[in-house]
Amino acid sequence: MIQLIVSFLILWSPETGRTTCLSYTDPDPADYNAPSGIPVLMYHHVSDPVNGYYGVSTGRLRMDLQLLDEAGFFLITPEDIENGLMQVPLDRRPVMLTFDDGWQDNFNFIVRGNTVEIDPMCAVSILEDYCDEHPEFGRGATFFISWDKIPFGQEEFVLEKFNLLLDMGYSIGNHTNMHADFMVLPRTKWENSVITPMIKFHRRLGLRTSEIFAMAYPGGRFPKGVGAEEYLAGFRFMEREAVRIGFLANGSVSSLGRLLDSPEGWFRIGRLDMSQYSVRQLLGWRNIMTTGQRDDLHYQLRPRIP
Numbered sequence: 001m002i003q004l005i006v007s008f009l010i011l012w013s014p015e016t017g018r019t020t021c022l023s024y025t026d027p028d029p030a031d032y033n034a035p036s037g038i039p040v041l042m043y044h045h046v047s048d049p050v051n052g053y054y055g056v057s058t059g060r061l062r063m064d065l066q067l068l069d070e071a072g073f074f075l076i077t078p079e080d081i082e083n084g085l086m087q088v089p090l091d092r093r094p095v096m097l098t099f100d101d102g103w104q105d106n107f108n109f110i111v112r113g114n115t116v117e118i119d120p121m122c123a124v125s126i127l128e129d130y131c132d133e134h135p136e137f138g139r140g141a142t143f144f145i146s147w148d149k150i151p152f153g154q155e156e157f158v159l160e161k162f163n164l165l166l167d168m169g170y171s172i173g174n175h176t177n178m179h180a181d182f183m184v185l186p187r188t189k190w191e192n193s194v195i196t197p198m199i200k201f202h203r204r205l206g207l208r209t210s211e212i213f214a215m216a217y218p219g220g221r222f223p224k225g226v227g228a229e230e231y232l233a234g235f236r237f238m239e240r241e242a243v244r245i246g247f248l249a250n251g252s253v254s255s256l257g258r259l260l261d262s263p264e265g266w267f268r269i270g271r272l273d274m275s276q277y278s279v280r281q282l283l284g285w286r287n288i289m290t291t292g293q294r295d296d297l298h299y300q301l302r303p304r305i306p
């Protein structure tokens, strides 16, 4: 009975409602016709039973990993995009996995007496287990943290979880301070929304905060054609650009070739919400990078010097 009451409260918590606010434009798989599109997949809750409209089950995440691996993909992070993806094997094509909001089911610790262990059912464990057994798939994912709640839900372990993620080769990204949508937030409040999280990261990570430079826009949208990218690019934290790459949730696969065409491209990378899309759908899109055509990537996408 207690369990029932607890799950009822979680289901109806206002926080859950606030952080699952995406809106969609039509999918645009032909974002760019050249086969250099790099899919960026977006997940939120990963749990059994499935939590909310944007959640997926643990079995679904495991199956997605297997299908992507079997289709010849290789896991990358935002750092890899900046480095020109040179570490992706020639017979493999890049894919990025992202997890938004920082939910506890993404990275959960279980305390038993004096010992603390990583929950074998959390997303990080599922990733680790799969990648340990399948080294050809690479390793890595990006966790975008919004500070409207405790990152990964356990205050006493926030510092340890952040450091452990970076130690294990995962990437941490900025998902703003209060999960405010840039489409409606006045520009005078943008800097606070972007920089306050960096200050909070810095309290836990110190110098390692310099590893955080990717932004996932809350709600998945970012104003277009009004200089918003340039404005965002101007924000500094500890004399560095606070944001160097930005991710939408628009149901599209962006061509990485487009990043070279304009500086704005770095702030408009498309993502697919995997509660709405499947790996099978993704494999049918014509701009997805295929193996054997890596010239497109390696010779046109030069390493970016920040």
Ligand SMILES: [Zn+2]
Residues within 6 Å of the ligand: 019, 020, 100, 101, 146, 175, 179, 218, 219
């Ligand atoms: Zn979010």
